[in-house]
Amino acid sequence: MFIQTEATPNPNTLKFLPGRAISPDRPMEFEDAASAEASPLAADLFTVQGVRGVFFGDEFIAVTKTDDVEWDHIKPFLLGAIMDGLQSGRPIAGDAETASGHATYEGEAEGIVKEIIELIDTRVRPAVARDGGDILFHSFIADTGVVRLKMRGACAGCPSSTMTLKSGIENLLKHYVPEISSVEAVE
Numbered sequence: 001m002f003i004q005t006e007a008t009p010n011p012n013t014l015k016f017l018p019g020r021a022i023s024p025d026r027p028m029e030f031e032d033a034a035s036a037e038a039s040p041l042a043a044d045l046f047t048v049q050g051v052r053g054v055f056f057g058d059e060f061i062a063v064t065k066t067d068d069v070e071w072d073h074i075k076p077f078l079l080g081a082i083m084d085g086l087q088s089g090r091p092i093a094g095d096a097e098t099a100s101g102h103a104t105y106e107g108e109a110e111g112i113v114k115e116i117i118e119l120i121d122t123r124v125r126p127a128v129a130r131d132g133g134d135i136l137f138h139s140f141i142a143d144t145g146v147v148r149l150k151m152r153g154a155c156a157g158c159p160s161s162t163m164t165l166k167s168g169i170e171n172l173l174k175h176y177v178p179e180i181s182s183v184e185a186v187e
Contacts, residue, residue: 001083005075008062008132010158012052014071015132016061016082023056026101027125027134028093029152030054039093041085048077055134055153056093062132062153102137109142112179116140116147119176124169128155135169138186145181147173161185 004017028039031053036042042054045061050069055062063078065071085092102120105113117137124135133155138148149169155161162185170183 001087003079003082005079006060006132008154008158009160010064010132010154010156012067012157013062013064013132013154014075014078015154016063016078017059018061018082018086019059020086021059022061022092024058027058027129027152028056029134040088040090041082041092044081044085045078048074048081050074051078053153053156055132057129057132057134057153060129060132064154064157101134103139105137105140107142109140109179112142112177113137113140115177116173116180119173120149123172128153128164131155133158133161142179145179147180147183148186149183150187151185 001018006015006017008015030036030039030042033043033046036046036054045051045054045063050065051063052066053064061082065074102117120135120137128135131154133151133153135155136150136152138150140147151161165183165185173183174180
């Protein structure tokens with residue numbers, strides 16, 4: 001098995017491309033070893049010292065490291081864990097649910113929120129997935145027109161994510177949904 005790697009805009013996140021499906025139904029994020037218990041592969045990656053986060057995309061795995069380790073030191077261990085995990089026959093993600101990941105919203109602005117989520121799913125998520133990340137709808141404050149989004153994978157903590165959020169995503173959403181005044185990221 002040959003696994004390619006690809007840099008992302010986030011210098012602490014590296015994208016691993018094993019040439020097969022990883023999480024085709026929905027992206028999955030594991031922020032720590034405890035959250036990775038549902039995925040044998042993610043749990044194995046967290047055993048490598050310096051791993052801060054794991055993200056499964058359709059056909060990639062994005063690993064985020066801590067600042068105190070170098071890619072040259074942990075990359076061989078990560079490649080080995082990915083190769084072993086994919087060849088083991090164990091499930092990649094266990095019995096994880098297949099929900100969209102977006103927050104739910106009910107109220108007067110429900111139609112606006114459905115439109116926001118549709119735009120995120122069709123125009124934003126595919127673009128950020130190429131960089132090893134994902135973005136989910138978190139909330140909409142109808143009184144002020146503020147949309148709050150959760151950044152995942154390579155997008156979380158990326159130095160250029162604020163620019164992407166404000167210059168790209170905010171402009172796109174405001175163009176299609178005039179009720180939106182601004183877009184913010186949430187942790």
